[in-house]
Amino acid sequence: MKTYAIHLKLKKKLQIKHAILAIIFLLASITTTTAQCILPAGITTINDLTTVCSKDANNPSGILSIPSGATLHLNTASEFPASFTEIHVLNNGTIELGLDYTFPPTLLKIFLFDADGDKGVASGKINFSGNYFLKISTGTQIYIENTVTMHGDDGAALSGPLNQAVGLYIGSKQYATAKTPNDTGVCSDFSKVIANGGTPSLNECISSTIGSSNAVCFNNQPYTVVSSISGHIPFTTGAVFTWSKVSGPGKVIFGPNTSLSPKNTTENSIEVSIPGTYVLRVTAVQNLSVADCTVPSTITLTKDIKTVAK
Incomplete structure (x- = not known):
């Protein structure tokens, strides 16, 4: 077994110094995350x-x-x-x-x-x-x-x-x-x-048979991606969803979109070529017609989703 000859007072000073540094880094971290x-x-x-x-x-x-x-x-x-x-x-x-x-x-x-x-x-x-x-x-x-x-x-x-x-x-x-x-x-x-509680936006979820919080297992592909327009806005026609890659170390292959109920929800599948951190973008084009009003106008909604394939 190895032994170390460290003067007790010096050791105590080092412990105090390390404790102070730890507190400083902790406070800096809290300040950064809650600023x-x-x-x-x-x-x-x-x-x-x-x-x-x-x-x-x-x-x-x-x-x-x-x-x-x-x-x-x-x-x-x-x-x-x-x-x-x-x-x-x-x-x-x-x-x-x-x-x-x-x-x-x-x-x-x-x-x-x-x-x-x-x-x-x-x-x-x-x-x-x-x-x-x-x-x-x-x-x-x-x-x-x-x-x-x-x-x-x-x-x-x-x-x-x-x-x-x-x-x-x-x-x-x-x-x-x-x-x-x-x-x-x-x-x-x-x-x-x-x-309606405000303006529409996109919700999203990425999952696999093993994985959570948008961190998924590379060996359990394909992953399921789901997106929906939030709120209870009574649009009469469903949105048109598309998926794209914003960044990441490898290729991303997207499957065909599948419309789900309610009509403002879609499901897709993705496969990535190598592990790493990817940013994906879901885009929805939504016609603004509702039950008592028909218009040709549409709006585009986007959402960037970060996922880590490990």
Whole structure:
């Protein structure tokens, strides 16, 4: 058996040093994974956002939280920081549009919360201060917690002038207008968007006979991939789904899409040529017609899925 002649005091100092380093790395890890910016009460303009969120070395990351009494004012075309992936608008917090504005594809979710439902305190909201449109990417979802308080009422999650010049776009396609559409090429107004819990997005799952959390066993191919459009939006026609490879060390072979019930769900199979980390993209093209409204318009939804074949 080997022995080591280490002075007891030196050994103790090394243990203390290692313990301190471990704590520092742990705290750094926690800071990195939970980093967020909480806006102060009052108005923060898009130009001031990075300065306000400078706690993280002028590099805001993670979640932007807009609490009660706080407003993010989109008053210039300055780009929203790409390091924020989510915006959480809490009760009586506001995103205010002072012009037409486009969020970048790096923003994945906008949550409009309403902790008390329709019990008197306004929900988190997006307010259109004039005849403006808001454009989100094909991979971004607006999630609305209060599906009771409709547009035009106090406390609604989407507020602004009741006319067709106020709109919501997904990608380059108009999805909804503030007022019930009339020959605008869309079927949804803001009240329907609220009632449906927000905008549609894609859910996804990758699995094999052995594997979970999108980590699958290379020797158990093919893998099953399933995607569906979230929510209960009553589209009358099914979406057209396609799959593609974004990145990865080998080739990816996709099988034919199989439509499932409900009609906004599809299943496919994939095989990869070598182990490694792959990013796959599912794309859905959805016609916007509903039971009481037929239009030729479509929207495109996308979702990137990371999977590891071990």
